[in-house]
Amino acid sequence: MLIILKRLFGAGVLGVLACCLLLARPCLAREPGELVFGMSAPFTGVNGEMGIEFYRGLMAYIEHFNRDGGASGWTIRVLPANDGYNPQPCFTNTVEFVTRDDVFALFSYVGTPTVAHILPLLRKYSERHIYLLFPLTGAEPMRTEPFGRHVYNLRASYFQETAGLVDHLTAAGRRRIAVFYQNDAYGRTGWDGVRRALERHGERIVAEAAYTRGDSFAHDFSAEVDLIMAARPDAVICIGTYASQGAFIRSMRDKGHDIPVAGVSFSDSDKMVELLMLEERRSGRRYTDNLICSQVVPCYEDTSLPAVRFYRELMDNYRGEPLAAGQGYTPRRFSYVSFEGFLNGIMLGEIVRRMADDPRRARIPEVMESLIDLDIGIGVAVSFGPGRRQGLDAVYYTTVVDGLFQPIRDWSEWRR
Known part of the structure; x- marks a missing residue:
């Protein structure tokens, strides 16, 4: 939690933070350990509540995934960093995720102007096999060349x-x-x-x-x-x-x-x-x-859908740390944004399961291409497959x- 607070609010002793980060680096050895994913999003400012709701939804699932032992012992940690919905802080966060934190992948970024600003970094770090998974944006640059090959989108455009x-x-x-x-x-x-x-x-x-x-x-x-x-x-x-x-x-x-x-x-x-x-x-x-x-997700009141029932159950029991959006913010019980985050969490868990025998960044494209007609409980299947960088097309x-x-x-x- 100390690391999360330092990254979110920029205060603290750099020496202590550096030590904490070194201890928390993701283990990519053969012994199961923790895989760390970097998330840059607005947790303050006029879009702060959106970033927090998105984070709460995905963490409700990921905490469940970890409580159940992860995948063959591999667990997930999401390292959030506040960008305030501004491109330059998002750029800085991304560089630090890759060069300092050695994250396994970038995950669930929020916003077109911020994500568009870091797309050249994905190409720069391509030899490290750095990919962005499931950002909250429907913009075309994340889906087309020259940058689309480095991004996997879940939502419709x-x-x-x-x-x-x-x-x-x-x-x-x-x-x-x-x-x-x-x-x-x-x-x-x-x-x-x-x-x-x-x-x-x-x-x-x-x-x-x-x-x-x-x-x-x-x-x-x-x-x-x-x-x-x-x-x-x-x-x-x-x-x-x-x-x-x-x-x-x-x-x-x-x-x-x-x-x-x-x-x-x-x-x-x-x-x-x-x-x-x-x-x-x-x-x-x-x-x-x-x-x-x-x-881009079904209604969270539609309890005929298994994923909606699961989401509502886990959100009602979620007690995660309340990231601050500003005065007067009260987390919502359910929302479209947190449900989208929840589905992102399900997808991330599935990725880790499919590479639990040998988790390496270079395997991400192989695993993503294996995700065809995947039922995640929302009434439509998720399909990536060769050359496809968007898993869902449904709009409600x-x-x-x-x-x-x-x-x-x-x-x-x-x-x-």
Whole structure:
């Protein structure tokens, strides 16, 4: 725990930390030991709660995996490092993971701008067989050359999420679509996905507005709302984070615009709705009507799925260390983000099981290619296989019901 706190918050005595790290280096000898995986994510700042929820979900499974003895004696340790959702700290964390901590692999990084910044490092360290496993991003650079060969993604891509949103909205007669997006690699990828999907329907983006990464929920987006609404859109697709997207929705509703607003999975819909519900109670206005969000994991309320039942059981019993996101943060019992982290943990455990006879970094591609039609209990199989760097393609669509995002059963509600 001392190591985790030092890495997260940057304080402490370097000599003591160095000694601790030396003692904790992963053992890659023939005798079973501990395999260490480096995770750079935001644990503070405007996206801090997202990083923590993701970490909590994956650790709920990994602690279970270790309690059961791991795989032939091999156990897993995740070494988290805070990057605050900023590229340069993520870069520094990654260099330290590889050169100082000698991690077995990089695992469950969070965010497109941060992950995009460290992709050249993966190529630089390719002779060490350093791979990034299952980042929380749907961006294309992690899925295409020249860097895609160093990354294994579990989740569907932003192109797949935005294509589905556009298909459903246009089918409902909402063909005039605007985009509100974060002005960085994440936002531009989503913007491009919307553009491509609309072109397939013979349409174009009717208006757009961008915001600066890091804008908080307190921000007033009235000017961006006016710019977008001047084009008379039928719907707005957001490529944002929970704080900024929530603030934009509040500004839209405050100005009397009730058209549908849709977002992608990275918006952390559970947290966004929590913020908007607090605003509803404070102001008496309605902010959670006509909201849509695409997800890359099934609904965590669907207890017909074995993985959902297992997730809920382990999360209810998880007592991990509470990484600090900021004042007022309370861990959520369940969320889409922690469920995605939980599935990442299942996948990491499976990788270790399949190489427990000889765990070496160089074997990661071989093991990943063996993961074909793997049932992890979510109703669709995970398949990698030769040349495939993404295990799942499923996208799920949700809307707010009683203060929670729930699956959309019928899109006719949004028909014009």
